[in-house]
Structures are given as structure tokens and as C-alpha cells.
Amino acid sequence: MKSLQVTNQQTILTESIPVLPYHDFFANVTALAASESVHCVSYFGYYLTDEMHLICCLADDNDGTVHLLSWKCAKQNVSVPSLTEKNPAFYIFEREIHENFGINFVGHPWLKPVRYAWNRADIGKTIANYPFFRIDSEELHEVGVGPIHAGIIEPGHFRFICSGERILHLEIQLGYQHRGIEQLFLTKSKINQRIALAESIAGDTACGHASAFSFLWESLCGYTASDSTILQRSVAMELERIAIHTGDLAAICTDVAYQLGNSVLGRLRTPMVNFFQEWCGNRLAKGFIRPFGSFYALTPELKQRLKSIFEAYEPDYNEIWNRMKTLPSLLSRLEKTGILKHEKVVEIGTVGISARMAGLNRDIRSSHPYGLFNETKHRAILKNHGDVYSRTQLRNEEIIQSIGYLKEWIENDPEIMPFEQSELKPKANSFTISMTEGWRGEICHCAVTDKDGNLLVYKIKDPSMHNWLALALAVRNNEISDFPIINKSFNLSYCGFDL
Amino acid sequence: MNVLLIIIIALLFPGLINITRSLLSGRKGPGLLQPLKDMIRLFRKGSVYSNTTGFIFRIAPTISFAAIISASLVLPIGPWKALISFDGDFVFFIYMLGLGRFMSIVAAMDTGSSFEGMGASREAHYGMLAEPAFLILFGSLVLFTGHYSFADIFTTMRNGTGFAYGIGFMAAFLIFLFTLVETSRLPVDDPRTHLELTMVHEVMILDNSGFDLGLILLSNALKFAVFGTVIADFFLFEASAWVAIAIFVGIQAVIAVLVAFVESFMARFRMTHNPQFILSLTSLAFLIFVGILLFLEK
DSSP states (O other), X not given: OOOEEEETTOEEEGGGSOBXXXXXXXXXXXXXXXXXXXXXXEEEEEEOSSXXXXXXXXXXXXXXXXXXXXXXXXXXXXXXXXXXXXOGGGHHHHXXXXXXXXXXXXXXXXXXXXSXXXXXXXXXXXXXGOOOOOOOOSSOEEEEEOSSOSSSOOOXXXXXXXXXXXXXXXXXXXXXXXXXXXXXXXXXXXXXXXXXXXXXXXXGGXXXXXXXXXXXXXXXXXXXXXXXXXXXXHHHHHHHHHHHHHHHHHHXXXXXXXXXXXXXXXXXXXXXXHHHHHHHSOTTOTTOOOTTOOSXXXXXXXXXXXXXXXXXXXXHHHHHHHHHTTOHHHHHHHTTSSOOOHHHHHHHTOOTHHHHTTTOOOOHHHHSOOGGGGTSOOOOOOOSSOSXXXXXXXXXXXXXXXXXXXXXXXXXXXXXXXXXXXXXXXXXXXXXXXXXXXXXXXXXXXXXXXXXXXXXXXXXXXXXXXXXHHHHHHTTTXXXXXXXXXXXXXXXXXXXXXX | OHHHHHHHHHHHHHHHHHXXXXXXTTOOOOOTTHHHHHHHHHHTSOOOOOTTOOHHHHHHHHHHHHHHXXXXXXXXBTTBOOSSOOTTHHHHHHHHHHHHHHHHHHXXXXXXXXXHHHHHHHHHHHHHHHHHXXXXXXXXXXXXXXXXXXXXXXXXXXTSOHHHHHHXXXXXXXXXXXXXXXXXXXXXXXXXXXXXXXXXXXXHTTTOOHHHXXXXXXXXXXXXXXXXXXXXXXXXXXXXXXXXXXXXXXXXXXXXXXXXXXXXXXXXXXXXXXXXXXXXXHHHHHHHHHHHHHHHTO
């Protein structure tokens, strides 16, 4: 195999990534990705002075490494065979590259625009004339929902093709929230500006993205975080997982009109996010995680407080969960709704909850450990049915698992280091990949620097990038009235996708 | 007097349901008069009409409201006779409600929105399935009592034997379930999730605003009180006016609290299970019919 293997959060020289002729690149990537344990975590391009460099990162879950391969091409009029034809999981990456750089992937089923990035190759394509899939049938009807919704959610347009109450096809059109974050990473050069950007990639995964950026930046600068910083980040990420999962369970209850579950779980989420408020002054943990350390270490008083929060949380949580899992009217809504089978999730390459719900083991915490998971061995929880209930159960078990980790970790007592802004500069001509497991799934950040150590490209991949297609496939042949509950059980990010 | 009582009940009891639901989920809840205040607020506003709607959309809320008021005219309450009473008035009653439903369906279709079309098709489907239950039930009662109007049927039922009371309870239970279907309550419909794709009644009125929306809310509240009155009528024995009012209000309150309990402790049915549930009402009505046949040895 002509690839370079690196570990999670390792910095290397960009020139050490093998540059292959496209047919060689194509053969190697398809050979590697043929295995179920290898999947593409990022595939992106950037302009060099007179050519383009495209890097593909394939994570290998078995040995905890990432295979790096790349190819170069001219800036314009490039046409190459599509990887998607061999392996559908590449569809979104090739669409993105096509949109941004105009490379034509021959054989790709549909190179539709992804998010209408401002610096896209073809400015003539606009969101107003998005190429929807059309039907010409008297018996079928189209239902369009959004981009403005009845609930307090983000903008996105869903177009259903239905036969009566049954959904035959769903097309999801995003891009309304594009902010040009990746571009902002290059223009905003202060470290505090960049971490603030990282926190706002997806507002509900502030800890996940901020940690991914912090680990990446420290690695790029050749800095090793102190034990207390690692503890702070790891605790914050698991706490975020507990808080959001609890909120999601409450929302699932709302969507099937189960009032008791909604009100109890909604109440249980509050102490978790309020703990962030106590800890760092923000309920969503913004301004909390910083590269090179943080102002907010986990003090003994806070640990005591967290213990008492768990003591209050657990009995109530167990009571409501026991009630939910035995309530026939609730189960009849969740079970066998929105099924996505194992073969399908492997084929389209989902990550995180959307993979584990159908028995596909994708969990960065166990495959490419970071932070405290280097010591605590994580075993990913897997469910096999791939329905709404699997995703609900998965959330339940992950909450319990994460509480277990937190209880274990807060017994650790690392020395608390005072936080100093480091003057370290990123290494020149380097490449770093940093992955963390956000509550939604795998987050991947990649950075490439130039000869002065300035960022050439900062590539972000939110788990939603892979998973939106899973939602579109899961709703097929379900009733349209079950769409909200299926959507909620995936709970994907719009802004994480739109960037 | 009857219509007045029904209107008072209609104005107060949605508030009672909300309060009970809130208490059951550990919250304080809005005041008893909140739905009334909402309606008053809406009545003071003008309506906004979209360009795609025609005159049907504008007159529909008024006709629906009038239909429900007309339906309430034939209902007796204990010592007070119905304003209008004639043989076969229960058929008039159910079809007045049917007219109200028809108007809201065509108004929803008039907007041309795909959501409202979906809601309208569901409403028509469920209405079609629910209607036989009511007619079979009252047909059986006609057979049982030998009378053809609400007033006579209820009087005979109340003065009947133990068997009549048994039938009365079953009929009351049936009408309670019927009420859940007709007034878009859980487990058939859930207006509160406010998801366009899952609602039935609520999705049909998305385009209505201001005065029209107020009328629709009031009509829905009235519908609830009207069915409550039918249930209460099975239990209103000959008593003085005040006792009758007390029993009437009491029974309506019990219904409101029961509805709140159902809504708090269970999830909504899957859309495909709704027809099964609604058809089971008809089978219950058949059960009553067969019971009466056996009793009368016909």
C-alpha cells in the first residue's frame, strides 16, 4: 500500500504524504476502503501556487491509524473517474470537491451542490435553482417542508415525494447557514478568534469541536497538554454527551406526544448544562476549552458538586427510563420505525450514533483514542436493529456509560497548572489530523501549514456530513407523520454541515 | 339555558385540561381562564388571508361555528328541555357536526397547501370511520327505548332498569372515546407537538388567523362541551335545578381530567393505527346493539 500511516493528532511534514498519479491513488483508496473497518474521514483539496493538492484521509479502526494519500492536478479542467462508483461513501466528499474546485468526477451519480460555498467554482449555481429530483406522476405528490420550520430548529429544506401517507423519497437541501467558517480560520489569525470559531461550528457540540481544534493546534505547535487540561477536556466532552443525549430523549418523547417523558427528561438535562454554567460561566460551554490549557480547571469543589448532581440525576433518570421502555404506546411508535440496515450504513459510511445503531462499530474513543481514553479503554455500545428505538436505547446506554467514566475520572487528581497563553507558533510545511468523538459522532479537523507556519487550509468535517443521507434513506417507506420522530432520533446538525 | 351552560363549560374546560396536564408533569400551568383570554385576544384582531384562498376559506369558520351552535340546540340538560326537539334529532345533531367538519375540510383544501391537504384527507378519513359508531349507538338506543329524540331517549334511559344504566355507562364510555377522536385529542391527534406532518386538525387551520382562528378555537371547545353534555345526559336523573347543574358540571370536569390523564401518560398512536382504533368504536357500538337485541329478545 502506498500510503502514509499516522496516528490521531500526529503532526507530519506535508511532503511526506505520498503524492500518487490519479489511477494509482484511485486503486489504493478503493483497495483500502473495501474493508468495513476502513472509512474516509476527510477528503479535501487546496490550491498550491500553480496546481491543486488533494488529500484523502482513511481511518483504520483496527490498528488506530489514519492512511494518508494524495494526488495533484492542474487548477482547471480536470476530469477523473469517480471513487463513488466503487464506494458510495465518497459521494459527499466528491460533491464537495466538485462544488468548490470544479473537478469533474466521471461516473458520480449526481454532482449536486453541497452548501453553495461563497468561493465555489461555479458562482452561477444558486440555492434558488437547486436541482431537485422530479417526478411526473398523477398519483404521487410532493410535500415541501422548510427552510423555515414550525419548531425552533435550524433552516433546511426537505422535499418529500409521497404516495398518500407513505414516503417514497426524501431530498434534503442544506446550505442556508453557510458562514464560510473554513475560510474564516485562515483570515482570523488570533488563536482566540480561531477557538471561538471552532466552538461555533456546531453550537450543540461546542466541546467536541473545541477539543478537536485544541488537540490539533497543540500538536501542530509541538506542545503537550497538561494532565489537568486533558482531564478538563475529557470531562467536558462526556458531560456534553450526557446533556445532549438527555435532551434528545426528551425531544423524542415530545415528538410522540409523551408528555411525562418530555417534562422529566427536560428537567434532568438542566442540571447538566447548569453545571457548565457553574464551571465556566456558559451553559453551552463556550469560552471554556482553549489550546494550551484553560482558565477553568476541575477543582475539588466542582468534583464534589458533580458527584451530587449525578446522585440526584441517576434515580430519576432510571425511573423514567424504566417507565419508557415498558410503555406500549411509546414502544409502538419507536420500534420498527425508520429502519436502516447494517449493509446500508456500511455502504453510505455513516459515523457515530447513526453507525452504532445498526451494528457498525465506529467510535473514535475506542478506535483512535484521545485524551483520557488513552488510559480508559472504551468499548463502543452497539445496537443491531437500526430503528428509532435502537437510537433511543443507544442514547440511554451511552448516558449511563459516560456517567460511569466521569465518576471514575473525577477521582483522578492531577496538579492544576496556571493557564498561560503560549507563544508557540505552528510548525512550517506540516499536516495534522485531529479526531474526537462528539456526541453525534466522529469530528475530524485537518490543517496544512505553509513554509512560514501560516494555515494554508483548515478542513472541518462534522459527523452530519456523512449522516444526512442516512436520514433520507431511513424515512423511505415510512409514514410521513413519522418523519419528525425519525429526524429527531438522528438529530443531525445543519450548521455543522453548512459550515 | 342549555346553550348558555354549554358555552360556559366550553370556555372553562380547555383551561382545566391544561391545568391538570401541567400539574401531572410537575409544572404550574396557565390559569383556568387562559384559553378564554386567548380567544378574546384573537377576536380583537383582524384576519389575514392569503392570495390563493377564495371565499370558502373566509366563510368556513363562521359556518363551522354556527353548525356546532345549532347542534347544541337539540341537547336537553336534565330538567331543561332542548330548545328544539323532534323525532330523529340525533341525526340532525351528528350531521350538523358533519357540516362543520365538511366546511373545515374544504377550507383547508382551498388554501392549496400540501400540509393542509394532508390534514384534510386525514380528517375526512377519520370522520368517515367515526360516524357509524355514533349512529349505531343511537340507533340501538332508539330500539331500546322506542323513542326517536334525544329528550325522550334520555328520559327513558334514566327511568329505566339496571340494564338501562349498564347500557348508559357503556354508551358514555363510547362517547368519551368518540370525543377524543372528534375533538382531535390524544391518542388520535396531538395538536401540541406542532409538527406540520403529524397533526390532523391543527394542520388544517395553519392559514387561519385573528378572528377566524378565535372562532375555530371556540368551535373546538364547544364541540368538547357538546359531547360532554351528551355523556352527562346519561347520568342526569330527575333532580332540582341546582343539583342538576352540579352533576352536569361535575361530569364535565371528570371528562376534562380524564382527557388530561390520557394525554399525560401515553404517547400518540401511529397514524396507521388510528383507523383501527376508530373502527373499534363501531364494534363497541355493535356490542351495545347486540346486547339490546338480546335483552329485548328480538
